[in-house]
Amino acid sequence: MLDQCIEALAIKSDGVYVDVTFGGGGHSLKILELLKGGRLIAFDQDDDAKREAEKIQSRSFTFCHANFMYLKQYLKLNGVTKVDGILADLGISSHQIDSPSRGFSTRYEGPLDMRMDRNISRTASSVLNEYPETTLHKIFGMYGELRNAKTVAAIIARERVRKPFTTTEELKNALKDVAPRGKENKYFAQVFQALRIEVNDEMKALENFLHQSGEVLVPGGVLVVMSYHSLEDRMVKNYMSKGKVFGEVEKDLYGNEIKPFTPVNRKPIEPSEEEVKQNSRARSARLRIAKKL
Ligand SMILES: C[S@@+](CC[C@H](N)C(=O)[O-])C[C@H]1O[C@@H](n2cnc3c(N)ncnc32)[C@H](O)[C@@H]1O
Numbered sequence: 375m376l377d378q379c380i381e382a383l384a385i386k387s388d389g390v391y392v393d394v395t396f397g398g399g400g401h402s403l404k405i406l407e408l409l410k411g412g413r414l415i416a417f418d419q420d421d422d423a424k425r426e427a428e429k430i431q432s433r434s435f436t437f438c439h440a441n442f443m444y445l446k447q448y449l450k451l452n453g454v455t456k457v458d459g460i461l462a463d464l465g466i467s468s469h470q471i472d473s474p475s476r477g478f479s480t481r482y483e484g485p486l487d488m489r490m491d492r493n494i495s496r497t498a499s500s501v502l503n504e505y506p507e508t509t510l511h512k513i514f515g516m517y518g519e520l521r522n523a524k525t526v527a528a529i530i531a532r533e534r535v536r537k538p539f540t541t542t543e544e545l546k547n548a549l550k551d552v553a554p555r556g557k558e559n560k561y562f563a564q565v566f567q568a569l570r571i572e573v574n575d576e577m578k579a580l581e582n583f584l585h586q587s588g589e590v591l592v593p594g595g596v597l598v599v600m601s602y603h604s605l606e607d608r609m610v611k612n613y614m615s616k617g618k619v620f621g622e623v624e625k626d627l628y629g630n631e632i633k634p635f636t637p638v639n640r641k642p643i644e645p646s647e648e649e650v651k652q653n654s655r656a657r658s659a660r661l662r663i664a665k666k667l
Contacts (some may be wrong), residue, residue, distance in 0.1 A: 376400060385409070386458060387411060391459045393417070394445065394462045397426075399427060418437075421492060454590075456592045459598070460591060464599065464606055465601070485542075486569075494573075502539040507527045514527060517603075518568030519604070525552055526549060567603065571603070577605065588634035595665070596638075596665055600661045611637075614635045614636075614637045615636075615664075635664035
């Protein structure tokens with residue numbers, strides 16, 4: 375949904391924009407094409423994304439090799455306090471998924487790593503081998519939406535005593551008997567997704583980012599977020615309409631709602647059939663847009 379994202383940002387050629395998920399740079403390059411006198415600040419916590427960003431030779435472009443949960447701080451470091459638009463294309467990039475050594479993919483044998491930022495110490499194997507069974511149960515239920523999360527947690531707790539988990543194949547083998555027949559790929563994708571979200575503390579990063587986006591956008595500025603997981607989408611939806619990722623909108627003494635945004639579209643924009651045919655990852659994408667009040 376590259377075109378819809380760019381359209382939603384309604385780029386002014388001299389405006390200041392932020393792409394908090396640079397990845398392979400697809401969205402950033404498109405934004406840069408539309409700038410004349412404006413500025414783009416991009417973020418990514420991944421080393422490979424940083425290398426990709428270093429190839430861009432443009433005075434309008436600044437790259438921050440950082441977690442987007444520090445949005446405000448890094449903008450300030452770069453002399454920026456207010457921006458006209460922010461784009462977030464959440465989750466992992468095709469480059470990360472397609473690199474077996476990163477451990478994100480259910481398709482390849484690889485180490486149980488799953489870190490976007492390889493400087494953090496928590497990995498998928500440390501989560502599997504060290505977390506209490508009850509926490510694993512919660513993670514697989516909440517982030518993976520697995521119906522048999524309790525069973526999965528019990529199997530992991532039992533198997534890791536015999537041999538700690540180190541590879542993606544070992545994890546799949548341990549769970550193959552509890553994966554629904556004929557739906558193994560989807561099931562393992564959910565297991566891997568849950569681990570990835572926990573390893574990278576994605577929900578906390580998203581919550582911090584959303585709050586800061588409200589602080590740095592100018593009135594009328596646009597927030598564009600593409601998410602791939604229902605929990606993420608719910609947080610984005612709630613923040614855009616209520617100013618909080620969970621719970622109800624707050625009101626002042628006079629009953630006026632205190633919220634930084636108004637949603638542009640009530641329902642999320644979903645990919646076309648054509649796009650899903652070309653890129654199966656797009657299947658679960660949900661695009662939400664909001665305007666700063
Ligand atoms: C779906 S990809 C973005 C693809 C990009 N829009 C493009 O056109 O190539 C998501 C990217 O965001 C990065 N990312 C995810 N969460 C992040 C976070 N909290 N802080 C910084 N980067 C993050 C990932 O490392 C990944 O490269």
